[in-house]
Amino acid sequence: MNSPVIGAVCLAALLTAGVANAQSYEMPLHAEDLAAGERYRTDTHASGIQSLGRDIGARRWLGDGKWSGLKSGVDADADAKNPKNTSNLIYGKPFYAMEDGEVVGCWANAVENPRPIRGDEDPKMANPPWHASDLKTGLMAGGGNHIWVLQTNGVYALYAHAVPGSIPASVCPNRDVRFAKSLSYSNRWPDVHPNVEIKAGVTRPKVKKGQKLGLVGNSGSSSGPHLHVHMEKDGKSQPMNFARGMTTPILDGGTDINGPWTPLKGKPLPEGRLLFWPPHALGSKLTWNGTAQADFQRAFDHFADSGYWMDTIVCKAKNGKISYDTTWSPVKSDWKGWFGLSQAGYATKKAEAEGQGMKETWHNICNGSHSAVFKKL
Known part of the structure; x- marks a missing residue:
């Protein structure tokens, strides 16, 4: 049997071809944290300062074009009635720095939301039962447990909604559970909550591209476990061009695990619903x-x-x-x-x-x- 050619010329330089004048980043999630048949899932984000950002979940291949966002062994019907954070496939997955930089704001030990939203609940309802009380009373930032990084290229990156305690003190020195008092603010750039800010003049933690930052959770203004990432500069949303990683669109009729998978090669994630396969971190064999x-x-x-x-x-x-x-x-x-x-x-x-x-x-x-x-x- 004569199978298709699988090895066109592979040059390291080809991985960033066409983006010599643009910043390209490492993906915030790695393939080594995925079991066989698992991929990450995302969609086009809202408008405004986060418009080029992404909310990221995970999916598990079931066969016949079908995928699930729940961990293996979880009863989907039971979880729909009584959803649990830990039932979600994305929950507890590590996330990583997309670029070198310094931490300018963070929070690490905020209480997690008690559960995800149910499918029959209105996401716009007042005083939502799936949100932690500290969020409702203003004693927690919308990002929950989160990290703001001022990257070496002058762009700010946000990583939000982490598991409580999963962001180490070496990355986030703010270790309180809640704010001492509620503080409202507006028209602030970057959008770092004043209560989490690590001000200039104080030694700010440094992070390196590819460094593990924490675990994906469900803290802050979130309706379920996911990783939120976006970049901003001068009050505008910034593109996240990824040097490596592959994507395939989610199709209404089913999405094949064989794709086709399209390499990003220095481009941002495409618009619309899609699965993406992040690269393995470069290391040894x-x-x-x-x-x-x-x-x-x-x-x-x-x-x-x-x-x-x-x-x-x-x-x-x-x-x-x-x-x-x-x-x-x-x-x-x-x-x-x-x-x-x-x-x-x-x-x-x-x-x-x-x-x-x-x-x-x-x-x-x-x-x-x-x-x-x-x-x-």
């Missing part, structure tokens, strides 16, 4: 075993988008089915890889890669099917 042949294309695309190249690919045939075990490491130069090639197809691709100055670094055969990796060393 990764091992990905037991990937079915039908699923391997998306796995390859994901790791390549994350900035890795394939070191080994071992094909295994059992009961008439083929799967692949692979190892990956951070990309260093041009490379190509293929799987499921016939003998003739392998010979053609080998000649093509060698003609481009690449050397074969791995070759495997099983059940008459060739897999190979070529790199420019």
Whole structure:
């Protein structure tokens, strides 16, 4: 069987091609925190200063184009009647800094909302029962447990609605549960609540791109567990261009786990409802075993988008089915890889890669099917 080519030339430079004059960020969520079949979900945000921001949840693949926002084992009917924060798939997922910067405002130990909103409740109702009392009395900011970061490029970033206590003191020195008194404010830029501000002249905590900041929760002005992120500067919402990550639109008729997944390559998340697959954080070697042949294309695309190249690919045939075990490491130069090639197809691709100055670094055969990796060393 001759499967599709899976390794167009992969250059680290290609991951930011076309955005040389624009700031590109790391996604605030990482793929290593997702179990198999999980992705993140988002939609177009409201207007105003947060218009280019995102509210992010998570979804779990059920099959046949269907996804769930609940953790495995949760009874959907029971949770609809008595929703729990901990039932949500996004709840407790780590979130990370999108860019280097310093913390200019934060809160870490606000009481969490008791539960998410029910589907039969009016989100605009007065004194909503799903909100914590401190929010209603003004003793908590709308962001709940949140972090304001002044990034090195002069743009402010907000990360909001974290689990109480999940933001470390090294990131947020404000450790009280609630404000000493309510304080109203308006027409303030950046939109940092005065009670959470870390004023200039005080040593402000520094954060690095990719640093873990906290866990996604349901604190503050929120109707359910999610991560809110947005950026602003000079009173205007700022685009969040992500160097890596892949997206696929959510379709009314069902959304296939195989996508198609489109790399962002320095662009913001598209408008509308979508699933996104953040990159793995760059580090040392990764091992990905037991990937079915039908699923391997998306796995390859994901790791390549994350900035890795394939070191080994071992094909295994059992009961008439083929799967692949692979190892990956951070990309260093041009490379190509293929799987499921016939003998003739392998010979053609080998000649093509060698003609481009690449050397074969791995070759495997099983059940008459060739897999190979070529790199420019």
